[in-house]
Amino acid sequence: MRMTENDAAGVETPDSGAMSWEERESAQAAAYDAIGDRYDEAFPHKDGQIGMVERLLPDLPPGARVLDLGCGTGTPTTRQLVDGGCRVTGTDISPRMLEVAKRNVPEARFLLRDMVDLDPERETYDAVVSCFSLLHLTRDRIPVVLDLVRRALVPGGRFGLAMVEADVDDAPIPFLGQTLRVTGYFRDELRGMLHSAGFTVEHERTLSYAPASTQARPEIQIFMICGNGEERGTA
Numbered sequence: 001m002r003m004t005e006n007d008a009a010g011v012e013t014p015d016s017g018a019m020s021w022e023e024r025e026s027a028q029a030a031a032y033d034a035i036g037d038r039y040d041e042a043f044p045h046k047d048g049q050i051g052m053v054e055r056l057l058p059d060l061p062p063g064a065r066v067l068d069l070g071c072g073t074g075t076p077t078t079r080q081l082v083d084g085g086c087r088v089t090g091t092d093i094s095p096r097m098l099e100v101a102k103r104n105v106p107e108a109r110f111l112l113r114d115m116v117d118l119d120p121e122r123e124t125y126d127a128v129v130s131c132f133s134l135l136h137l138t139r140d141r142i143p144v145v146l147d148l149v150r151r152a153l154v155p156g157g158r159f160g161l162a163m164v165e166a167d168v169d170d171a172p173i174p175f176l177g178q179t180l181r182v183t184g185y186f187r188d189e190l191r192g193m194l195h196s197a198g199f200t201v202e203h204e205r206t207l208s209y210a211p212a213s214t215q216a217r218p219e220i221q222i223f224m225i226c227g228n229g230e231e232r233g234t235a
């Protein structure tokens with residue numbers, strides 16, 4: 001996902017400030033509906049997020065309840081979590097991505113839902129993961145969702161986050177023939193924001209990544225595993 005340099009050049013799209021949140025999100029969902037299976041073809045190598053989940057799994061209790069926010073096609077993360085013995089709920093705003101995810105990971109439960117609607121009063125998890133999905137929100141919504149995620153975690157719960165390093169807010173970018181809106185941070189800023197939301201960053205890794213289908217310069221992907229600042233069993 002190219003989020004830097006001149007990605008926004010030549011992309012004709014309304015200022016999202018002029019749209020309601022629902023309009024913005026239905027445009028994002030429609031873009032991912034059109035992308036569907038092609039997402040996995042364009043991004044066949046997902047070593048960073050696979051490594052992050054490998055590191056996360058041993059910290060989770062048997063049969064852990066895990067929320068995969070913006071699960072996309074379910075490959076590889078929902079599948080990896082299910083194979084690791086977790087009971088996984090995948091949520092996404094794109095009906096088409098969820099259709100593919102249900103086919104790829106029939107053992108998981110899937111919900112068509114915007115991540116801003118996560119309800120910590122009604123659902124709790126041993127872990128939440130968000131692989132390159134939080135980056136589709138805006139800088140004003142990301143801290144709100146981080147707060148929801150932290151409150152939805154049991155004491156000692158873990159949050160696995162994958163982002164692209166970039167200094168942008170709600171920037172339109174061309175992506176596999178569609179226009180998507182993305183937000184990014186420099187890693188120090190991202191770390192600071194996680195701390196402010198009450199997380200402790202326990203593990204951090206950065207990787208240089210170039211999608212198979214482009215000649216573009218690599219982008220920097222950031223992977224963080226965070227605790228929610230509480231010990232397991234202290235609630």
Ligand SMILES: C[S@@+](CC[C@H](N)C(=O)[O-])C[C@H]1O[C@@H](n2cnc3c(N)ncnc32)[C@H](O)[C@@H]1O
Nearest residue numbers: 032070071072092093094114115131132133136
């Ligand atoms: C870059 S893809 C990543 C998919 C998957 N997590 C992976 O790593 O392969 C981003 C996904 O987030 C979903 N998404 C974007 N905005 C969302 C939102 N507000 N709530 C839930 N899902 C969202 C998109 O539909 C898409 O499936």
